[in-house]
Amino acid sequence: MLSGHIYKTRNGVEIVAKVVDIRTSEILDVESAKARYIDIYNGADDHSDLSSIAEKLADKFHIAFPLLKGRISGRHGGRFFSDMGKGRMRMKWPLVIGSDTQFIGDAVIDEKLEGGKYWIRIDNAENDELVMGKWVVAQ
Numbered sequence: 610m611l612s613g614h615i616y617k618t619r620n621g622v623e624i625v626a627k628v629v630d631i632r633t634s635e636i637l638d639v640e641s642a643k644a645r646y647i648d649i650y651n652g653a654d655d656h657s658d659l660s661s662i663a664e665k666l667a668d669k670f671h672i673a674f675p676l677l678k679g680r681i682s683g684r685h686g687g688r689f690f691s692d693m694g695k696g697r698m699r700m701k702w703p704l705v706i707g708s709d710t711q712f713i714g715d716a717v718i719d720e721k722l723e724g725g726k727y728w729i730r731i732d733n734a735e736n737d738e739l740v741m742g743k744w745v746v747a748q
Contacts, residue, residue: 613646621652622659624666628674630703632715637674637699647673677747681706681729681740688719688728691745703748704729706740713739 613626625648628637636645649666651658677698683690704716706729720728729745 621650622662623648623650624662626666626670628670630701632703633701635701637702675747679725679745681743681745684741685728688730689716689740689745690726691729692724692726693745693747694725698727698747705746705748706731706743707746708743713743716745 610629610631611626612629613624616623616625625646627646629635630637647666647669649662649669651662675698677693679691679693681689681691698718698721700718700721702718704718706713706716715732716729717732718727719730722728731740
């Protein structure tokens with residue numbers, strides 16, 4: 610869930626927003642900023658250009674919460690291994706597992722490894738055996 614506030618003053622407009630995991634009610638940290646929110650400020654006297662401010666805020670969200678995709682390629686005990694590429698994700702980052710046409714279950718990052726590789730813990734898959742080779746996508 611995305612929530613936040615817009616502050617308008619005679620000096621400019623500031624938008625402050627945060628992302629909350631609706632399953633756990635936990636505010637997701639913005640790792641690059643070491644903060645729990647993302648903000649943008651426009652000091653212009655003209656408040657009518659909110660679309661450009663929103664676009665800049667969206668750019669910050671795409672950097673802080675990149676959409677990453679990988680395949681599940683290994684398993685050890687109750688955890689699964691995936692290479693998510695060069696993006697950076699944090700512990701407990703929510704994930705979705707499935708194929709191109711089928712939702713299999715929700716998961717979270719259980720352990721970060723070097724080079725964009727992660728151990729994943731599946732929360733609610735009907736059958737853990739079905740996830741090998743399936744897509745894992747950051748929410």
